[in-house]
Amino acid sequence: xxxxxxxxxxxxxxxxxxxxxxxxxxxxSIVGLFFxxxxxxxxxxxxxAWVHLYLLGFVMMIxxxxxxxxxxxxxxxxxxxxxxxxxxxxMLMVGTVMMVVGFTYSTTLLPFGGIVVLVSMIIFAADLFLxxxxxxxxxxxxxxxxxSNTFLLLGIISGFVMSLAFAGFIAVDPAEWLKAHxxxxxxxxxxxxxxxxxxxxLPMFGLSHGFxxxxxxxxxxxxxxxxxxxxxxxxLHITLLEWFGxxxxxxALMVYFYQIYLxxxxxxxxxxxxxxxxxxxxxxxxxxxxxxxVVYLFGGSEAWLVSAGxxxxxxxxxxxxxxxxxxxIPFLVWFERYAPLVGKQKVPMLHEMVPKRQADAQMNFSVxxxxxxxxxxxxxxxxxxxxGASALMVGASYLVYSVYTMMQYGKEVL
Numbered sequence: 063x064x065x066x067x068x069x070x071x072x073x074x075x076x077x078x079x080x081x082x083x084x085x086x087x088x089x090x091s092i093v094g095l096f097f098x099x100x101x102x103x104x105x106x107x108x109x110x111a112w113v114h115l116y117l118l119g120f121v122m123m124i125x126x127x128x129x130x131x132x133x134x135x136x137x138x139x140x141x142x143x144x145x146x147x148x149x150x151x152x153m154l155m156v157g158t159v160m161m162v163v164g165f166t167y168s169t170t171l172l173p174f175g176g177i178v179v180l181v182s183m184i185i186f187a188a189d190l191f192l193x194x195x196x197x198x199x200x201x202x203x204x205x206x207x208x209x210s211n212t213f214l215l216l217g218i219i220s221g222f223v224m225s226l227a228f229a230g231f232i233a234v235d236p237a238e239w240l241k242a243h244x245x246x247x248x249x250x251x252x253x254x255x256x257x258x259x260x261x262x263x264l265p266m267f268g269l270s271h272g273f274x275x276x277x278x279x280x281x282x283x284x285x286x287x288x289x290x291x292x293x294x295x296x297x298l299h300i301t302l303l304e305w306f307g308x309x310x311x312x313x314a315l316m317v318y319f320y321q322i323y324l325x326x327x328x329x330x331x332x333x334x335x336x337x338x339x340x341x342x343x344x345x346x347x348x349x350x351x352x353x354x355x356v357v358y359l360f361g362g363s364e365a366w367l368v369s370a371g372x373x374x375x376x377x378x379x380x381x382x383x384x385x386x387x388x389x390x391i392p393f394l395v396w397f398e399r400y401a402p403l404v405g406k407q408k409v410p411m412l413h414e415m416v417p418k419r420q421a422d423a424q425m426n427f428s429v430x431x432x433x434x435x436x437x438x439x440x441x442x443x444x445x446x447x448x449x450g451a452s453a454l455m456v457g458a459s460y461l462v463y464s465v466y467t468m469m470q471y472g473k474e475v476l
Contacts, residue, residue, distance in 0.1 A: 071134050081391060081469070087123060100439055100441075125255055126154070128390060129207075130147050131394065132263075156178055159175070160175025171229075173225045173231060190211050213246045214251040217251060224243060242297050260325075284317060352370075369439045387465060389412075423456075427457035431456075
């Protein structure tokens with residue numbers, strides 16, 4: 063990690079809205095859980111609306127903010143079009159709301175929300191590709207960034223085609239594009255991006271070094287193969303390719319899990335703070351998701367797939383993101399407000415900027431919530447489902463408080 067520098071990163075005020083708005087969308091998505099029950103179907107329009115609220119409003123918003131900071135840090139060049147980040151988050155926010163309303167109340171709104179989301183993501187991807195092109199630093203992380211954003215464009219274009227079909231503007235069966243869309247966006251972009259970012263963030267915050275990164279290379283190649291196979295297979299109705307791609311993505315996740323184990327084994331910083339605890343739970347839910355998906359593929363009911371999707375999205379992706387908010391935000395705020403004061407006055411340590419009691423409460427309530435909802439969906443038990451949703455509501459409220467508090471820390475020094 064010695065080659066990483068923050069000299070080219072944009073100012074915190076440019077990135078702060080992504081973290082705050084994304085966290086609010088997380089809270090809204092948890093509120094949305096109360097409009098369902100334990101026997102929810104993944105093909106219902108209301109379910110699709112919730113998935114877009116969570117993935118676009120929370121997951122994508124936070125990832126875009128993190129990428130805006132980390133891309134120039136990793137490749138050591140400034141953004142090609144940095145000022146465009148001032149308009150990406152409002153466009154993504156408006157497009158997300160329009161799509162959720164469209165799925166819930168009127169499908170004619172979907173193409174309009176879709177085009178706003180599409181344009182915001184095209185701007186983001188264009189900046190990323192141009193920025194990568196400027197840099198001379200080449201690594202597996204840089205390759206992952208380029209590939210994941212290619213899948214993002216393919217995924218969002220396929221999603222826009224589906225929105226036109228839902229609204230009746232074109233004669234295309236949205237079901238034929240569904241797998242291609244899901245695998246491109248979630249597998250090809252979200253999961254690949256998480257893999258790439260973790261190769262930067264986990265060693266940086268855990269002080270890991272000297273680990274073998276070959277498993278990441280194989281996981282990266284398998285993800286490309288699996289996502290491409292499913293996309294081609296679903297669009298051309300080649301079932302064998304779909305099955306091959308689904309199996310390959312499970313293997314890729316297992317190989318990635320082994321890579322994380324190698325990084326953790328060389329960790330110099332042994333303190334088990336909220337970051338470490340959240341990561342442990344994230345990877346526990348990843349293993350649950352893989353196991354439940356295997357059961358579904360070998361004849362399990364739809365409930366196994368729904369529960370697997372829940373643990374993958376809200377358990378694995380959700381906890382990875384919230385874990386790093388407790389590291390990234392203090393890190394950025396410290397450099398913005400305290401770095402110029404080093405040597406002139408006493409400055410806080412990064413861990414002092416985290417509201418520990420509220421952060422611990424957020425994690426504990428969220429662990430209970432994700433677990434109860436996941437098994438409530440699996441067994442169709444409303445009592446488990448709503449108990450979990452209630453716990454998640456408390457956890458989400460603590461998250462909003464923690465993120466806002468960390469972002470406001472030290473404002474008086476300016």
